[in-house]
Amino acid sequence: MQTHLADFIEGTPEGREADTILRSCVHCGFCTATCPTYQLLGDELDGPRGRIYLIKQMLEGRPVSRLTQVHLDRCLSCRSCETTCPSGVNYHRLLDIGRGVVERCVPRPMAEKAMRFLLREALPRPWLFGAAVKLGRWMRPLLPPALADKVPATPGEGAGAWPKAAAHKRRMIVLAGCVQPALAPDTNAAAARVLDKLGIALFEAAGAGCCGALRYHLDAHERALADMRRLIDAWWPHVDSEQFGGIEAIVMTASGCGAHVRDFGALLGHDPVYAGKAARISALTRDISEVLDAEREGLAALLGEAGAGTGPEVSFHSPCTLQHGQKVRGVVESLLAVAGYRLSPVAGAHLCCGSAGTYSITQPALSTRLRDNKLAALGAGSPAVFATANVGCQTHLQSGTATPVRHWIELIDERLNG
């Protein structure tokens, strides 16, 4: 597409990147077909092609208002469009840039500002969020529905036991994350137990906090970059030094974090101090499914008789951050099959469940429609359990169904250790 960027951004690193992305778009419209919000709303402005146009006109210096902001806010950042796009448009980067500019140009209403502040400040702090969840459980009847839905009514089962620190030679770090310890405390423990059986020691690094994704997607870019640098600092001794024996990989059990950590290299590419470290971190990052996929033979040998389609029926929701963000497709499904689970087919598997980070709180109406559509698709074959790969999707889906929604690694763990 033809572009004429305005002076305020032309020539800046962001401007150059945006221009390249805009010019790679040929306006074919294929992206609208797999965009969850366009499929619900049917308005060009609520699909990727229209949002690209909104961003384009803003970067070309046309007046921008709340109208543009509303449509950019509605984007889930699910990146389904990137999977569909034959021209290779790096949509999510353009959206990030565009959202940043809108945030600078257009003031938000007070209530929205407060909500976003709360999300930005509370969620990335595990101690605060954990306390809030406990409090929230208590206060549930008093909370607005969008928020109340997210707070589990009863405490989930606590973290199962981590394996005793075995003297495995192979070592990997796992990200604890910010909201996962409170909402799904057993996920990392289960991953550790599974890897332990495969001769790999998994541990959480001290001082590692939030990966920065939450703040980044709430358009607090500088605060997010600070989170990212802090995380790199916590990990770096393990990555860089022989003192700890070195690590093979940085493992992600929440695909939302994984997609973001994989972007560290790009996001900190202009940082003279952190650029190199960030690229190294991104290169070491693996989703837990990729780690297990590489150990497929060992896993199959351990499972032995447990395989061969004898397990219960399960339907898998692949989080957008896994299938579109990290482009890991079909891997979890095949691992579950190795472990003997029978997979129900899921219609519209490319579509977002509506969780999308804090989307379920900032856009409750759309989020609920997407969730209910997703639950209907997952439940079509009446499976006993739904599985997913990201804590956000897990709690969001669970808020609308009685069928248990679990991280798939826990299901593998059950077959191995149950």
Added chain:
Amino acid sequence: MSGHGASSLAHWAERIRAAAAGRSHLRLRGGGSKDFYGCGPDAGNPDTLGTRDYAGIVAYEPTELVVTARCGTPLAELEAVLAEQGQSLAFEPPHFGSEATVGGCVAAGLSGPRRAQAGALRDFVLGVKMLDGNGDLLTFGGQVMKNVAGYDVPRLLAGSLGTLGLIAEVSLKVLPLPVAEHTLRFELAQQEALDLLNRWGGRPLPISASAWRGDALHVRFSGAAAAVGAAANSLVGLGGQPVAAAEASAFWHSLREQTHAFFAGDAPLWRLAVPSTTPVLAVDGMRSDAQLVEWGGAQRWLRGEGDHAAAIRALATEAGGHATLFRGDAATRASSGAFQPLSAPLLRLHRNLKAAFDPRGVFNPGRLYPEF
């Protein structure tokens, strides 16, 4: 091939212009094999403009799958030339007599037994050269498979019964003749036959024609030898009896040309186009066995004396289709009209279109509908 093509076109244009100027009418006529079809062609005593002299195949390249012929070309001659190259008009147009011409065939827009599988005549019309009501020689469409430049006038002329203009030349898509054909006969009541045909229709079977009449269903398979054999074999288990090739060919020909015994006699012949899943039709006062079903259930022929027009048309409308008084004496045609009446907005559009093509109302007035 006529050697004075250009001069006859110029002559016709002159006649058209003269008629337009004098507010008189012209009756366009090829071989006259379908004079029975539609409403009174002699309304207002129009002069006849015969098109048989303007004949000949203009272009035919088998590898392009297109033949272009002048309107007066005998249909039989065209089909013979195609057959020499192993090709055919896949919609199996009925001739209704050896005089049938290519122009008349397109103007009547009728298709034969293969229609449900291969498509209708209109699906094969690629281009036309025509004279409109101003006597202007116009060309629309072309000789290529795909063409969306401008409105689809060639397909609009198909079945217009010469009311929009004189079709001077036409380009038709042709297809290779099937390598193999095989016909099976099943003993079945009509409803059973309809049920089976619709179920088979949802399967990728190479069924190229079907006909139910008098408790027997005939089904024809066409295509590659292996495919026809396999498909026919898969249905023999259901009681299908193979029909000898010559007998089968004569049978399908008798349907296409309406020489089958069902079509004999003078009783009015009704053609109903309905969804193929429409259950057996029953008209009060008409014999339920005087029916013939084609096109997988989508074309139903009804016969019976007496005035059943209103009942039949209501029945067809209810089913989602329409009914045509295909053959009947002039009096019945005049009283009930040949074709299903149009809704008010459609009639308005028809009149407007007629005026757009033939502003002075020169061509075949009343042949399609008495209103224009």
Added chain:
Amino acid sequence: MSIDNEIGAPRCVVGRRQLIAQLRTVLPPHCLLIEEEELRPYECDGLTAYRQLPSLVALPENEAQAQAALEICAALNAPVVPRGAATGLSGGAMPHRDGVVVSLAKLKRIVKLDPLARTAVVQPGVRNLAVSEAAAPYGLYYAPDPSSQIACTIGGNVAENSGGVHCLKYGLTVHNVLRVRGLTVDGEIVEFGNAALDAPGYDLLALMNGSEGMLALITEVTVKLTPKPELAQVVLASFDEVTKAGDAVAGIIAAGIIPAGLEMMDKKATHAVEPYVNAGYDMDAEAILLCESDGTPEEVAEEIARMKAVLEHSGASGIRVSQNEAERLKFWAGRKAAFPAVGRITPDYLCMDGTIPRKNLARMLVAIAEMEVRYGLRCANVFHAGDGNLHPLIMYDANVPGQLDLATAFGAEILELSVELGGTITGEHGVGIEKIGQMCAQFSPDELDLFRRLKRAFDPGGLLNPGKAIPAAARCREYRLTRGAAPLAGSVR
């Protein structure tokens, strides 16, 4: 480019404020866009070279709202531009300056699917592929498959009479639609065709197909569904000369084979898509052919053997047959994504759509290669070879002054050559705004006049999609003057 003098364009300026006030009474607030900021993304369809900011955008959620909106537009003499998914490549959905874009994207319900009758009743905003997906559990599908089928809508398909890669055997949209329900320009409901195989009177259903939104606003379509063939296999053949590939196409048809699909891509096209799709195309080949057979396993085996024999005889340098469904889809994926994938190697492109007799394919390719040199622009070629339908993709950079004009002239020359070679300027993309000039080359003044009369029969005031498809007499006079005085070849360099 002035479009105000095209046929039927309204003479008087519409009172925009009055229009907004009245439309607000029939459309919910989120279904009417009025601010420039929201209107801008609607200024073009898949053809970005032609843009026009609309006066308003209406997004009706049902037929009744569409009807009410249309009545208001007609009463106030406001042009109406229908829009589906806006994937069109001829600018057919480009807005009118004083007009209302009526987007039918919210009408996206599959109203009824009857597996026994093999029909589906769908709203116009239903995506082409969504129909096939809904029919799949019954072993059925909707046959026309334009490359944009993932996104394009049935309403748009009817308006453009869209084709696809399988239409030599399975037909275009016009062959696969039974009924179109729509609104006349003054909001009256009218039905063309019905639930049966034909309808009484003139074939207005055929006329609706390819009418580019100029005759009626489509609100519902009944489509035919086709049983899925038991098996489909595709032969991927490589050629070291494009002319050999062109000859192979004629050879296949001459052998009495009607392939389910017969597609050709030249080297520039395969090099654009291969890195993205990994379809397994031969990167050394000057051209590849994709030749598909479908039917019963016996039928396919027989036909594939015959196809291979012809391809070998035509001098194919390599032949591969898909061994399973995944491989078949992979071979096709490259073809289906070809247009936008070219977007990876160029910022902008124009996609042509001429159709010519198959025998002239090689001649056209040679001519295009010569034009590339003359215009100094690259052109990748993707052909529906079985139909003789060409999609040359002329690559340019809209940010470089003058390149769009060059590309446009290049395209015009291809189209005019198509007509000269016995073909047409558009096979399936429609005339829209893009090829309106070349209509003057393909049709005589009398023929164009008949089109205008036909248009007036439906839309006397010329309010439906004015300025598209049918050029005004003045435009053609100008076109003939400029083309006569300075032939294209001389106007460049």
